[in-house]
Amino acid sequence: MKKTMFWSEKRRAYLLLVFPAVLIYWAVMAFPTIFSFVLSLTDYNGGPIFVRQAFSFVGFTNYLRMFQDKFFWISLKNNVFIMGISVFGQIPLGFLFAYVLHRKLVKFGDFVQTIVYLPSVISTIVIGRLWQLFFSPYGPLVTFMQKFKPGWYFSLANDPQLAIIPVLFVILWMYTGTYLIIFLANLQKIDPALIEAARIDGATEWQVLTKVILPALSGVIVTASILAISGSLKSFDLIYALTAGNPARRTSVLALYMYDYAFKHSPKYGLANAIAVVMVLLSLVLIGVVKITEGKFGGKE
Amino acid sequence: MFKRSILFLLSLLLVAGVFVPVISAQENVTITVLNYMDLTAPGTERTLKEVWYAFDEQHPNITVLREDLYLDAFHNKVEAYAAADKLPDVVYMWPGGRSTTLHTKGLVKDLRPLLGDEAQYYHEYATVDQAGGFLALIPSTRTSSHAMFVNVALLDELGLEVPETYEELAAMAPVLQAKGLDTVLMGAQDDWVLQSCLFSMLAGRFVGDEKFDEIKAGQAKFTDPEFMAALEFYAQLYADGVLSPKIMNTGYGEVKSLFAAGHAPFLIDGDWAAGNFVTDESTGEALISPEDQKQIKMMVFPAIPGELHANSSSGTLGVGYGMSANIPDGSAKEAAAWELIKWLSGPVVQGISLETTGTLPSRNDVGFADVEPILEERIFNFYNLIEADTYILDDFFEADVFMPINIGLQEIGLGLATPAEVAEATQEAFDIWFAGQ
Numbered sequence: 001m002k003k004t005m006f007w008s009e010k011r012r013a014y015l016l017l018v019f020p021a022v023l024i025y026w027a028v029m030a031f032p033t034i035f036s037f038v039l040s041l042t043d044y045n046g047g048p049i050f051v052r053q054a055f056s057f058v059g060f061t062n063y064l065r066m067f068q069d070k071f072f073w074i075s076l077k078n079n080v081f082i083m084g085i086s087v088f089g090q091i092p093l094g095f096l097f098a099y100v101l102h103r104k105l106v107k108f109g110d111f112v113q114t115i116v117y118l119p120s121v122i123s124t125i126v127i128g129r130l131w132q133l134f135f136s137p138y139g140p141l142v143t144f145m146q147k148f149k150p151g152w153y154f155s156l157a158n159d160p161q162l163a164i165i166p167v168l169f170v171i172l173w174m175y176t177g178t179y180l181i182i183f184l185a186n187l188q189k190i191d192p193a194l195i196e197a198a199r200i201d202g203a204t205e206w207q208v209l210t211k212v213i214l215p216a217l218s219g220v221i222v223t224a225s226i227l228a229i230s231g232s233l234k235s236f237d238l239i240y241a242l243t244a245g246n247p248a249r250r251t252s253v254l255a256l257y258m259y260d261y262a263f264k265h266s267p268k269y270g271l272a273n274a275i276a277v278v279m280v281l282l283s284l285v286l287i288g289v290v291k292i293t294e295g296k297f298g299g300k301e
Numbered sequence: 302m303f304k305r306s307i308l309f310l311l312s313l314l315l316v317a318g319v320f321v322p323v324i325s326a327q328e329n330v331t332i333t334v335l336n337y338m339d340l341t342a343p344g345t346e347r348t349l350k351e352v353w354y355a356f357d358e359q360h361p362n363i364t365v366l367r368e369d370l371y372l373d374a375f376h377n378k379v380e381a382y383a384a385a386d387k388l389p390d391v392v393y394m395w396p397g398g399r400s401t402t403l404h405t406k407g408l409v410k411d412l413r414p415l416l417g418d419e420a421q422y423y424h425e426y427a428t429v430d431q432a433g434g435f436l437a438l439i440p441s442t443r444t445s446s447h448a449m450f451v452n453v454a455l456l457d458e459l460g461l462e463v464p465e466t467y468e469e470l471a472a473m474a475p476v477l478q479a480k481g482l483d484t485v486l487m488g489a490q491d492d493w494v495l496q497s498c499l500f501s502m503l504a505g506r507f508v509g510d511e512k513f514d515e516i517k518a519g520q521a522k523f524t525d526p527e528f529m530a531a532l533e534f535y536a537q538l539y540a541d542g543v544l545s546p547k548i549m550n551t552g553y554g555e556v557k558s559l560f561a562a563g564h565a566p567f568l569i570d571g572d573w574a575a576g577n578f579v580t581d582e583s584t585g586e587a588l589i590s591p592e593d594q595k596q597i598k599m600m601v602f603p604a605i606p607g608e609l610h611a612n613s614s615s616g617t618l619g620v621g622y623g624m625s626a627n628i629p630d631g632s633a634k635e636a637a638a639w640e641l642i643k644w645l646s647g648p649v650v651q652g653i654s655l656e657t658t659g660t661l662p663s664r665n666d667v668g669f670a671d672v673e674p675i676l677e678e679r680i681f682n683f684y685n686l687i688e689a690d691t692y693i694l695d696d697f698f699e700a701d702v703f704m705p706i707n708i709g710l711q712e713i714g715l716g717l718a719t720p721a722e723v724a725e726a727t728q729e730a731f732d733i734w735f736a737g738q
Contacts, residue, residue: 138555
């Protein structure tokens, strides 16, 4: 009787409908993640993988090696900086631009919107190369500055403590437009009558912003934060094209650090996968933090 | 009747046995190729036409499916193919270094049985066993990872002469600085460049191959005085103003045009960089016109006080094409792949390479027509200046060992580490690697 109920038509229909999605999820998400963890416990260093003796298990040696490597911590620190500029730079700036445009506080709004959004639609590699040439010791920035101060050169890019700043600037420049569009679209969803009513009641522009608009956008801000955090952890292509993680790996990030071991020279897939596993864990922790924040401060729309 | 039938069948089998290989050789075969090619380099159009399309025309029964990649994109794809055990039939590869996986995992065939008597047409160095202990590829040339390009016209303009000693080179630095110029340009943003194009040569001068053999065998150390002397001299280059930390923000792809534009009278790169200055036949443009190329000299780093090996340069075997070990022996596909490899390492293609990039052929039967002045300089002068080839560190050591050197060289240049710290870090990395062997 139980068996008949378990295989009821309704349940079979559910299973049938869910199966393709589960299969795809397993194939492209779950299996690679689990397999990555398994590889992180091995000494696999290239060649056919599904053959006998392709690798042997080495326990947590790769994790130990990673945590003892100063370049892991430099990369992690740079990821934190990127996360900071994304959450506390791109999002507020994107919101500010969106607010100014939405409230028509500047002229030529469409032009401003296009200019701010434009970097988001250009290939990341192209942007990386352009800025690399711009910051080059022989690039336009140095050439221009040398007109005023002969012998000047862009020493910031060679300062190990500060070399990440030009990278952060480019990241801010490139992605702010994305948040501008997100906020602008959501600002347009707010009923203008609400703002109008607040103004009639004597609310100042600041009060309209803090008492009406920001609460209405709290959910969007959380979503934008999740996007910013996950995007920050994935940072790779722009930095690869801009600095290749140098000078002396001081602008490297976790994804680039992983890439160095996975693909550069003779591969160390075990170590590279250990780095990948740490990145996944970091993502989960940070998404958890954002979810908790959302639970605490969100839902006031 | 039964006997007749048996005889008939046996005859048929005999005839088939004789003719099948011929038929096989004529049957249509498709082979996949993973090729390394900078599609923006001058001479690419000619290479495409006269190497690849010409092969297609001469071999209508062989279809070549070619994938052209360059730099890291190429290396990543090789490793991905290797991991999936789906290596293309013919693959561009190095005799060691970045093709280590292909050699040591036995993913490519030993070409020696296929080469046979053809070996007589190659210089001896081209047919020695490589990293995997067998002939995985036929190197098309020998290459020097260090070359110093000199803009003689610029030096003349400033009243300076081509330096013969390091002291003379260092003495130029303040003069050039006063004129707003750098002394030596390098595109060292990528960390391999300092090690491969400069430090390997310095290590050869101060340390020498024998000592590196001892280090690799665990009988000597990176912290020994010879290696320390090489690192200390390298640090001295910055102190003397010969090198500037700016080189670590200069892209490898950018530096040739900076040299051509006269930002410094010297460029340190690999000998292959000569090919970047010649005229691109498809556009008729050159970074340095053939007339101006006459003012470019190629030399090795000047004599250094305390060096053990004068006029040496870091060098290695050139690249070539390997054949996937997955291709069955004696198959039509093997015959087709070998036909292509033979062509790619043959006299016609090596001649084209000589004319477009100035690479010295590994064959002894290659003729060539006109070449531009900078390639003449490379072929007739530069190679004669090199008294000894020494190891390129990233070719000789595993990545675990040379990576601390690559990064350490940048750190020394930025003042982040001392030569002693870099030597210790390298020795530490070596000890870990050595223990794992």
